Amino acid sequence: MVKIRVGKRGVIVIPKEIREKIGLEEGTILDLRVEGNKIILQARDLWSELRRRGRKLKFDVDEAEREIDEAEEAWLERLRQ
8 A cells, every 4th residue: 555645735646656557647537536435536548438429429421521512612602702
């Protein structure tokens, strides 16, 4: 068990060996939850979350291409005027 202290404004520092062990880097998002008198920090796997969200997306590629073509055509038309 590693002991750390709480600094000003509640700041804690996670020791380097622990950050390296679980792959924490600057900018990593952590989820924090409290269970009884325990604080649990868990690194979020953003790639898995994005893949999960992406599977729920439903769209028609042909419709999207038509919309892009129409927007491009309208833009070109405005340039000609």
